[in-house]
Amino acid sequence: MAKLVRLHFSESDRHRGRPLYEAIVEKCREMRIAGATVFRGLEGYGETAGLHRARWFTREQPIVVVIVDAAENIDRLLPAVEEMMDTGLIALSEVSVVRVQKSARQ
Amino acid sequence: MTRGAAKKVTIYLNEDTPFHGGTLYEAILEFLLHKGVAGATATRCMAGFGGHHRMHTPKIELLAEHLPVRVEFVETAEKVEEILPTLYDMVNDGLIEVQDTTVIKVADRDRQAAQPKRPHERRQGPATLMRIFLGEADKWHGEPLYDAIVKKLRLMDIAGATVSRGILGYGAKGHTHKQSFLHLSRDMPVMIAVVDTPEKIQAATGAVEEMLEDGLIVLSGVEAIRLVHSLRAAEAADG
Numbered sequence: 228m229a230k231l232v233r234l235h236f237s238e239s240d241r242h243r244g245r246p247l248y249e250a251i252v253e254k255c256r257e258m259r260i261a262g263a264t265v266f267r268g269l270e271g272y273g274e275t276a277g278l279h280r281a282r283w284f285t286r287e288q289p290i291v292v293v294i295v296d297a298a299e300n301i302d303r304l305l306p307a308v309e310e311m312m313d314t315g316l317i318a319l320s321e322v323s324v325v326r327v328q329k330s331a332r333q
Numbered sequence: 334m335t336r337g338a339a340k341k342v343t344i345y346l347n348e349d350t351p352f353h354g355g356t357l358y359e360a361i362l363e364f365l366l367h368k369g370v371a372g373a374t375a376t377r378c379m380a381g382f383g384g385h386h387r388m389h390t391p392k393i394e395l396l397a398e399h400l401p402v403r404v405e406f407v408e409t410a411e412k413v414e415e416i417l418p419t420l421y422d423m424v425n426d427g428l429i430e431v432q433d434t435t436v437i438k439v440a441d442r443d444r445q446a447a448q449p450k451r452p453h454e455r456r457q458g459p460a461t462l463m464r465i466f467l468g469e470a471d472k473w474h475g476e477p478l479y480d481a482i483v484k485k486l487r488l489m490d491i492a493g494a495t496v497s498r499g500i501l502g503y504g505a506k507g508h509t510h511k512q513s514f515l516h517l518s519r520d521m522p523v524m525i526a527v528v529d530t531p532e533k534i535q536a537a538t539g540a541v542e543e544m545l546e547d548g549l550i551v552l553s554g555v556e557a558i559r560l561v562h563s564l565r566a567a568e569a570a571d572g
Contacts, residue, residue, distance in 0.1 A: 233462075233555075235495055235528070266497050269523070273493035274561050289495040291526065309560065314453055316493060317558035318462055318528050321458060 229324040234292040235273060235309065236315035247292050251308060253295040260304055261296040276312035295322065334371040334439045336490065340413040341434040344404040344420065346427040347389070348377060358402045361423060365406060365509060368416050371439075373406035383428070407434060437488070453560040460557035461534040463527045465541055467548040470520035479523050482541055491537050492529045492559065499524060504549065528557055 242250040246271065248265045255263040271289035294301070301319070309317070350357040358375050365373045378401040380390040389399050408416075420429060467546065470480035479496045486494045502522035527537060531554075538550060 233528075234527075235493060235526075268495040268497045269479065271493065271495035272483065272487055274559075275494075291497065293493055305558075309455065309558070312453070312560055314560050315560055316528055316560070318460065319556040319558070320462070320553060 228298050229295055229322050230298045231320050231322045232292075232294045232301055232305070232308075233314065233318040233320075234290075234291055234294075234315065235318070236312055237273070237287055238267065238290050239287045240290075240313060240315070242311050247311065248292055250311060251292055254307055254311065255294060255304065258300075258304055258307065260294060260300055263292055263294045266291040266293065273316065295324065334407075334409070334436060334562075336436050336439065338410070339407050339434050339436045341405065341407045341432050341562070342413060342417075342420075343430045343432075344424060344427060345383065346402045346404065346424070347383070347399045348402045349399055350426050352423065352425075357423065357427070358404055359423075361404055361420065364423065365416070365421065368412075370406050370408055370412065370416070373404060375400055375402055375404045384426075407436065413425050430509075431437075453562055456559045456561065458557060459531070460528050460555055461531045462553050462555045463534050463538060463541075464551040464553075465525040465545065465548060466551070467523050467525075467545060468520050469498060469523045471523075471546065471548070473544055478544065478546075479525060482525055482544060485540055485544065486537055487539060488529060489533075489537055491533055494525055494527045496523060496525050504547075528555065538560060 236247060238246070238248075239246040252263045252265060268289035268291060273289065294304070296304075298321075305317070344358075344361060346358050346361075347510065348356065348358065352360040362373055362375055380388070380392075381401040382388045383401065387399075389401055390401065400526035417429075417431070467478055467482075469477070469479070473481040482492050483496060504522065527534065529537070534552065538552070541550060
């Protein structure tokens with residue numbers, strides 16, 4: 228069974244000085260997770276009260292990182308990601324993976 | 334003070350009604366402040382008349398004294414219950430009115446201002462993920478529909494919403510949404526993702542359905558982990 232994880236947070240969130248989404252994708256690679264995709268939302272809101280949207284000079288749009296991998300890999304990843312995130316939402320759903328390219332992973 | 338049902342108390346007085354050497358409205362405001370009431374406002378009125386059936390108006394010099402003053406505050410039912418007996422005792426010339434009201438928003442800029450970084454709190458549980466598919470060009474009373482939906486969800490106190498723009502798609506309208514040089518305005522597919530408890534999503538679904546002309550709402554069950562700051566968590570526990 229595979230799991231799909233959705234991480235919601237803000238574009239302005241940082242982890243040790245760099246964008247959190249970059250840090251999370253790097254962490255996924257480091258932990259050999261099958262893949263991660265970052266989406267930037269148009270607008271949205273969440274734990275922090277303000278409406279996130281692009282203004283003239285600052286970008287503070289919502290970010291969604293989508294990760295799909297086998298359940299045990301996701302369970303391995305989650306504590307690390309939770310540690311890095313300040314506030315936000317992690318949504319987990321069970322999915323069935325129809326096709327993976329075996330050649331992509333060693 | 335939290336969102337939801339509350340009581341609004343209005344006291345009608347004369348601005349110069351005496352009370353222990355001062356004026357009554359000042360004494361009432363001081364009393365409310367002392368009792369820790371969320372906020373109170375005294376307004377001097379334009380003109381009026383009260384129990385004495387004498388017109389108070391600034392237009393006629395003789396009647397310019399004793400202008401009416403209105404003191405208003407909004408508090409929880411328990412708090413109002415607690416302070417009403419004293420107010421009843423204090424107001425020796427005037428009128429006290431209590432009405433039911435609904436608090437929609439309590440915003441405190443100072444409290445929201447940059448707080449020191451605190452550890453987050455973890456809350457895990459089953460939740461529903463709602464995905465709304467619509468077009469970027471869809472309008473609702475003149476504003477973009479996705480904007481209107483996000484504002485509506487926020488008013489309904491839904492935990493969060495994210496709007497994303499797709500790069501290609503088709504749907505209920507039957508035409509392909511894609512960007513072209515010939516069209517200045519864009520009509521790309523837009524998706525709004527919302528995660529909250531099943532009950533709240535059900536309420537949100539009803540509200541969104543009313544706003545959506547043609548589009549798609551997809552619901553699925555997810556396991557949610559919310560990372561929130563303890564300040565918000567404390568507020569949620571209060572409410």
